[in-house]
Amino acid sequence: MKRILILGATGRVGQQWVAQALDDGHEAIVLVRDPRKLTIVSDRLTVLQGDVTNPQDLIHAAKRTDAILSALSTDGGTVLSQCAPLLIEAMRQNHIRRLVTVGTAGILNSRTEPMLLRYQSNESRRTLTRAAEEHHQFYKQIAHSGLDWTIVCPTYLPDGEHTGIYRVLRDYLPADGLQISVQDTAAFAYKQLFSAEYNGSRVGIAY
Incomplete structure (x- = not known):
């Protein structure tokens, strides 16, 4: 049995992780601002109320855990870039190596403009890049952390079914990939906790 800290546990991907763990x-430990949003009950679930931008909350939540799953979003602001150095420090203080997060396909490498990321290139269909920029800041800090990290990068992410049938590619979005369900994304990312195949990599995922 592992003790897994799950961040973003009240979101669509995070809820899948809690149930799967x-x-x-x-044993699942979750750090949430509003515990009322978490409906799962188990004697192996520890719910801590706190904020990922509070260093002491993160350090406390990470105590005696073996790995961390993070599905934190930008939350319309700078949560990711604020959290990144705090998360790295909490992991170092608690001697945790493995971190798996869900990002965005925007931070994968561009096929059409090789020196750019997708959100910076003509591959992006979005006119607003603020969220992708936040994910980029998070990625840059995690990439230089010295941790065993993997960032799973889905494109359009609707609710759907767990099919187990999808394509993944290191550092790029699979060609012509248009979407991937929350359920398949969560299942693939969860599996990475127990695999070193994509350590130190962004991974594009799509049908």
């Missing part, structure tokens, strides 16, 4: 017999 508990189903697999692991």
